[in-house]
Amino acid sequence: MNDIAIESILQEERKFNPPDQFVQKAKINSFEQYQQLYNKAKKDPEAFWAELAANELHWFKKWEQVLDWKPPFAKWFVGGKLNISYNCLDRHLNTARKNKAAIIWEGEPGDSRTITYAQLHREVCQFANALKELGAKKGDKVAIYMPMIPEAAIAMLACARIGAAHTVIFGGFSAEALKDRLVDAEVKVVITADGGYRKDKVVALKTQVDLALAENSVPSVQKVLVVQRSKELTQMQPERDYWWHDLQKTVSADCPAEEMDSEDLLFILYTSGTTGKPKGVVHTTGGYNLYTHMTTQWIFDLQETDVYWCTADVGWITGHSYIVYGPLSNGATTVMYEGVSRPSNPGCMWDIIEKYGVTIFYTAPTAIRAWIKMGDSYPNSRNLTSLRLLGTVGEPINPEAWIWYHRIIGAERCPIVDTWWQTETGGVMISPLPGAIATKPGSCTLPLPGVLVEIVDLDGNAVKTNEGGYLAIKYPWPSMMRTVYNNPERFRQSYWEHIPPKDGQYFYFAGDGAREDTDGYFWVMGRVDDVINVAGHRLGTMEIESALVSHQAVAEAAVVGKPDEIKGEDIFAFVTLEGSYSASESLANELKQHVAREIGAIARPGEIRFTEALPKTRSGKIMRRLLRGLAAGQDVAGDTSTLEDLSVLDKLREAI
Numbered sequence: 008m009n010d011i012a013i014e015s016i017l018q019e020e021r022k023f024n025p026p027d028q029f030v031q032k033a034k035i036n037s038f039e040q041y042q043q044l045y046n047k048a049k050k051d052p053e054a055f056w057a058e059l060a061a062n063e064l065h066w067f068k069k070w071e072q073v074l075d076w077k078p079p080f081a082k083w084f085v086g087g088k089l090n091i092s093y094n095c096l097d098r099h100l101n102t103a104r105k106n107k108a109a110i111i112w113e114g115e116p117g118d119s120r121t122i123t124y125a126q127l128h129r130e131v132c133q134f135a136n137a138l139k140e141l142g143a144k145k146g147d148k149v150a151i152y153m154p155m156i157p158e159a160a161i162a163m164l165a166c167a168r169i170g171a172a173h174t175v176i177f178g179g180f181s182a183e184a185l186k187d188r189l190v191d192a193e194v195k196v197v198i199t200a201d202g203g204y205r206k207d208k209v210v211a212l213k214t215q216v217d218l219a220l221a222e223n224s225v226p227s228v229q230k231v232l233v234v235q236r237s238k239e240l241t242q243m244q245p246e247r248d249y250w251w252h253d254l255q256k257t258v259s260a261d262c263p264a265e266e267m268d269s270e271d272l273l274f275i276l277y278t279s280g281t282t283g284k285p286k287g288v289v290h291t292t293g294g295y296n297l298y299t300h301m302t303t304q305w306i307f308d309l310q311e312t313d314v315y316w317c318t319a320d321v322g323w324i325t326g327h328s329y330i331v332y333g334p335l336s337n338g339a340t341t342v343m344y345e346g347v348s349r350p351s352n353p354g355c356m357w358d359i360i361e362k363y364g365v366t367i368f369y370t371a372p373t374a375i376r377a378w379i380k381m382g383d384s385y386p387n388s389r390n391l392t393s394l395r396l397l398g399t400v401g402e403p404i405n406p407e408a409w410i411w412y413h414r415i416i417g418a419e420r421c422p423i424v425d426t427w428w429q430t431e432t433g434g435v436m437i438s439p440l441p442g443a444i445a446t447k448p449g450s451c452t453l454p455l456p457g458v459l460v461e462i463v464d465l466d467g468n469a470v471k472t473n474e475g476g477y478l479a480i481k482y483p484w485p486s487m488m489r490t491v492y493n494n495p496e497r498f499r500q501s502y503w504e505h506i507p508p509k510d511g512q513y514f515y516f517a518g519d520g521a522r523e524d525t526d527g528y529f530w531v532m533g534r535v536d537d538v539i540n541v542a543g544h545r546l547g548t549m550e551i552e553s554a555l556v557s558h559q560a561v562a563e564a565a566v567v568g569k570p571d572e573i574k575g576e577d578i579f580a581f582v583t584l585e586g587s588y589s590a591s592e593s594l595a596n597e598l599k600q601h602v603a604r605e606i607g608a609i610a611r612p613g614e615i616r617f618t619e620a621l622p623k624t625r626s627g628k629i630m631r632r633l634l635r636g637l638a639a640g641q642d643v644a645g646d647t648s649t650l651e652d653l654s655v656l657d658k659l660r661e662a663i
């Protein structure tokens with residue numbers, strides 16, 4: 008584990024009270040109200056969650072037991088039956104929400120679509136029936152490899168409707184990365200599109216699927232369902248590939264939601280860890296539905312008339328919980344955008360806010376930093392007065408970016424919710440409630456009701472106020488990951504053994520360093536393991552190293568994060584070459600390309616440095632701390648006492 012960089016702790020004293028205008032209309036509008044809720048949950052968490060589950064969700068059958076906690080394995084609402092697609096769709100149909108916009112979609116080349124709850128219900132039922140025709144049934148695994156089009160959300164809800172678990176794979180992943188995930192999740196049906204639009208380009212997704220499935224390399228996959236989006240030419244393989252628009256003509260729009268057990272698998276989502284290949288994070292139905300439903304209400308102070316826009320991709324957990332399930336379960340209007348902000352279209356985000364009158368805007372610090380670079384004239388020349396609340400997620404936000412967001416986008420009128428959470432937690436864990444909690448730029452403030460957080464050392468002892476330590480969670484919550492798919496032992500090792508249980512108290516280890524200040528506010532400093540966060544994308548340094556050494560020229564590789572003004576961190580790779588190869592600019596480019604092919608463009612190293620040797624300890628461990636220092640341009644002279652061969656350092660300095 009990496010040392011916790013206590014020196015890097017921010018000294019930020021500014022505090023912003025929830026704006027009066029906001030407080031007047033907010034549902035939870037005082038600190039006392041937050042405290043009451045928090046204390047109620049703390050006193051009797053099971054009763055707290057049970058009351059909400061009964062009042063907020065539709066159950067076909069009530070549970071027998073709220074929580075079954077056999078550490079580290081939790082079951083919530085044991086014996087309860089429900090369906091999340093029913094909660095997101097059917098139950099809104101007998102209400103005034105029937106013809107309300109469920110999804111407002113803005114497509115890249117100027118396309119757009121508004122889908123009401125009634126229409127969404129119909130399409131999800133048809134899609135579900137199409138999946139059934141292709142042989143998918145309850146308990147099967149279905150992969151979704153799609154651009155950001157409404158059919159991505161429709162496909163997720165259709166899977167949930169028939170009880171097939173989905174695994175959404177980000178459309179930016181390469182065929183190789185896709186194949187690994189299809190194999191691990193034992194996927195039966197793949198849902199994809201011919202192509203999607205991203206950053207002024209068409210990404211030919213179906214071609215990647217064909218590559219991943221070539222030579223029967225994923226024997227479990229039987230069918231591929233293809234949505235036509237870009238009119239990209241694609242070879243349809245008979246008996247395997249089917250067009251969605253063909254099936255849609257024949258399938259019925261009647262598909263009752265399957266009664267799922269609360270603990271039935273809802274989805275698997277792959278994420279990077281310290282070791283090995285990405286882990287399949289397992290989420291189940293009831294607890295996840297409840298927690299994402301409640302947190303969407305709390306964090307976004309959701310009101311019936313809100314137009315809510317989260318800019319994430321459905322390939323990540325943020326897209327799952329806060330584009331699709333959380334908002335739709337609450338009957339909200341959720342905006343989906345196919346593209347991403349980019350320099351060639353610097354005003355596009357602000358145009359969308361103006362066009363649809365977006366009231367809540369949820370995005371990532373890396374995007375904010377890029378917008379600052381593009382210039383204030385773009386947001387300043389749009390009408391953003393519809394906005395009432397702003398949010399951020401994915402990485403620590405630097406106070407400068409926070410203040411810009413507050414002034415230029417929020418016009419000092421909108422509270423900012425800085426939300427800390429992870430793929431594993433399923434929903435937001437630490438965040439201000441915008442009408443109740445004063446914010447400080449760079450702090451995610453206080454834990455949500457039902458969340459017990461403590462900053463501890465590796466023995467599980469609480470550290471002092473303002474001292475750096477490890478962020479740990481001390482009590483189960485409904486949307487916690489249940490296990491690593493097919494690997495409960497890895498679940499235990501990755502999350503529950505770094506800080507060993509003490510007197511029956513278990514600690515969920517998040518992998519982040521943090522501190523708690525005198526107001527009890529949390530400041531997350533970033534990962535303390537070998538996970539790096541590049542433009543809000545989570546990557547394991549080992550995955551990138553494995554990709555590098557799979558190239559014939561590479562003998563050894565060590566990857567570290569280098570601080571980057573916009574991306575937060577960039578990928579910096581140190582590489583030693585096999586004897587017959589010599590360092591060159593073109594080889595560096597080839598290696599970058601190779602990593603992009605193996606994993607995806609998001610993992611392409613920003614810099615590659617060739618070196619004759621890597622710094623190792625006497626026991627042969629690569630000294631990453633030293634490499635991180637070198638990559639960041641720091642003086643690492645004082646850091647070398649355990650280095651086996653001191654001359655390596657000079658060679659590395661030459662390489663830099």
Ligand code: WTA
Binds near residue numbers: 323325427533534
């Ligand atoms: C980081 C994304 C600081 C953190 C939802 C965590 C944050 C990892 C914040 C999870 C935040 C997320 N402040 N750091 N508000 N939100 N992180 O699984 O390091 O893609 O462990 O989930 O992102 O990334 P993941």
